[in-house]
Amino acid sequence: MQTKVDELLHKPLVVINLGLKRFAESLEEQKVEVVQVDWVPPAGGDKAMAELLDQLL
Amino acid sequence: MASGFVIRKNQYYDSVFLMKISKRISDAKGVQQNAVLMGSDTNKGLLSNIGIRDTQIDAAQPNDLIVAVIADTPQIVNDVLNKLDEYLLGGVQSVSASNLHSFEDGLAQKPDANLVVISVPGEYAAREAHKALESGLNVFLFSDNVSIDDELDLKRFAVEKNLLVMGPDCGTSLIGGVGIGFANVVRKGSIGVIGASGTGLQEFTSQAHNAGFGISHAIGTGSHDLSDKIGGLTTLAALDVLEADPQTKVITLISKLPGAKTLAKLSERLKTCKQPVVGCFLGIQGEIEAGTSFQRARLIDDAVRLSITQIADKPVFWQDQFTPQELEWMSPEIGSWSSQQKYIRGLFAGGTFCYQSQQIFRDADIPAYSNAPLDVKYRLADPDHSIEHTVVDMGDDHYTLGKPHPMIDGSMRKQRILAEGRDPQVAILLLDFILGYNASMDPVGELLEGVIEAKQAARKRGGALTVVASICGTDDDPQDLSLQTRMLQEGGVIVFHSNAKAAHFCCALIKRRLGGCHADQS
Numbered sequence: 001m002q003t004k005v006d007e008l009l010h011k012p013l014v015v016i017n018l019g020l021k022r023f024a025e026s027l028e029e030q031k032v033e034v035v036q037v038d039w040v041p042p043a044g045g046d047k048a049m050a051e052l053l054d055q056l057l
Numbered sequence: 058m059a060s061g062f063v064i065r066k067n068q069y070y071d072s073v074f075l076m077k078i079s080k081r082i083s084d085a086k087g088v089q090q091n092a093v094l095m096g097s098d099t100n101k102g103l104l105s106n107i108g109i110r111d112t113q114i115d116a117a118q119p120n121d122l123i124v125a126v127i128a129d130t131p132q133i134v135n136d137v138l139n140k141l142d143e144y145l146l147g148g149v150q151s152v153s154a155s156n157l158h159s160f161e162d163g164l165a166q167k168p169d170a171n172l173v174v175i176s177v178p179g180e181y182a183a184r185e186a187h188k189a190l191e192s193g194l195n196v197f198l199f200s201d202n203v204s205i206d207d208e209l210d211l212k213r214f215a216v217e218k219n220l221l222v223m224g225p226d227c228g229t230s231l232i233g234g235v236g237i238g239f240a241n242v243v244r245k246g247s248i249g250v251i252g253a254s255g256t257g258l259q260e261f262t263s264q265a266h267n268a269g270f271g272i273s274h275a276i277g278t279g280s281h282d283l284s285d286k287i288g289g290l291t292t293l294a295a296l297d298v299l300e301a302d303p304q305t306k307v308i309t310l311i312s313k314l315p316g317a318k319t320l321a322k323l324s325e326r327l328k329t330c331k332q333p334v335v336g337c338f339l340g341i342q343g344e345i346e347a348g349t350s351f352q353r354a355r356l357i358d359d360a361v362r363l364s365i366t367q368i369a370d371k372p373v374f375w376q377d378q379f380t381p382q383e384l385e386w387m388s389p390e391i392g393s394w395s396s397q398q399k400y401i402r403g404l405f406a407g408g409t410f411c412y413q414s415q416q417i418f419r420d421a422d423i424p425a426y427s428n429a430p431l432d433v434k435y436r437l438a439d440p441d442h443s444i445e446h447t448v449v450d451m452g453d454d455h456y457t458l459g460k461p462h463p464m465i466d467g468s469m470r471k472q473r474i475l476a477e478g479r480d481p482q483v484a485i486l487l488l489d490f491i492l493g494y495n496a497s498m499d500p501v502g503e504l505l506e507g508v509i510e511a512k513q514a515a516r517k518r519g520g521a522l523t524v525v526a527s528i529c530g531t532d533d534d535p536q537d538l539s540l541q542t543r544m545l546q547e548g549g550v551i552v553f554h555s556n557a558k559a560a561h562f563c564c565a566l567i568k569r570r571l572g573g574c575h576a577d578q579s
Binding site: 007013019022023030037039040047050 | 067163232233
């Protein structure tokens, strides 16, 4: 069975880009399938709340 | 001097966008300093350092935008802050907004994804990378400021899940011909590369391409991977996958100085590698015992030569000596220096180029001070103040905290070029220019005016400033390598397509000036 690492090297890349949009743009230029996520800090930036949510999910 | 600030609640922007706005505000007349930041604790500390303190700032959250301005008059401060929407709108125009805001949103959109590229602020990056691994996805982690403990946890988890974590602090990878992060456009081929240094990886892959060869995969590991704390977890995982890859005929490792225990462990692993291995571990002085299929390269250029020799079907011609024309350039340069001029000043965008140059200078008995020294006794007390021979890594945190990296924006490096040009003891400026995806579209254009001005200043003093540059790039890069090269040459700059060769050239000039050995490369 092909592992996820093998897939990475031998199948076309399919990318989730979290953050800087220019990275997604350069992948698009290379005809890579990519989805851009305009990431924002979780729980409105409240780290304690984010940790609590992580534990709940 | 006057100052002021505004806080916009729940307005989150990425760091490149914020730097763009900051640059635009800094161009406004009368503005002395500005900060355009999200309200994280680190950023609030930066504001405090420049004298911007307030209880409202203390209360700001990481997704609140803070814009602070220090200017000549209160009127200028008010004008800039009142026009903030115009500045923000100007920045937004080029960025089409996504309605996806979390990893989970992205995964829902692309459930067949096999890689997550992460460039969120360091304090959140480990959390996002962990989620990606948990979902069975490989990770390219560009973010830096991830703690070494978090890095170790992530990499152990990746090993357990049989996944790759490239990073944190990973600038470059090439997977099946696709450049991720800062990468040059190179052809596909049979050299597999593992790199703990981003610009080292770029220099290697560009030179291999320019020599007519290609890359199967180039896997960035992040700059701390070969430290003893991390133990080379990504390097070893990358070795396994490249060893099993039928396209990869030779494996090349590029890194700065590894930890002693990790190097020993890696050497043992290399002894059983099926493919021949070339290793370039910059900064190491001793021997490396890693079996009969291992070849040691002292410099990145040597690594390219040894690697392509392994796969070439005919003898490889490799020009590692100076050409007759390059030798001819030397005497006129040295002859035009004043008696005061004797020092080299290297100003680098690429950390590996700063490091490799120091190794070359050390081998030539030309010790150089640095903010990122090879030998701690040559650490600069003040990174902004050069002493004797000095090389500066301008991508260091000292210069990039809240400011664009010199590979993206040359403004800071231009100011330093002008400062070095005012020093009558400086004979040579050594620079690097890095092309490829995500780098500045005109790195030479950003600095050239500064170079010409520095040269003019030296001439006015009765001397001449020699400027030596290397360009890391290929003909297929978006910036137009031949145009960038020509612009430098027309500006009176001596250009090489190798940092090592440029650094050797500087050594040869200094040695000749001292009446020492001839201009041969070591």
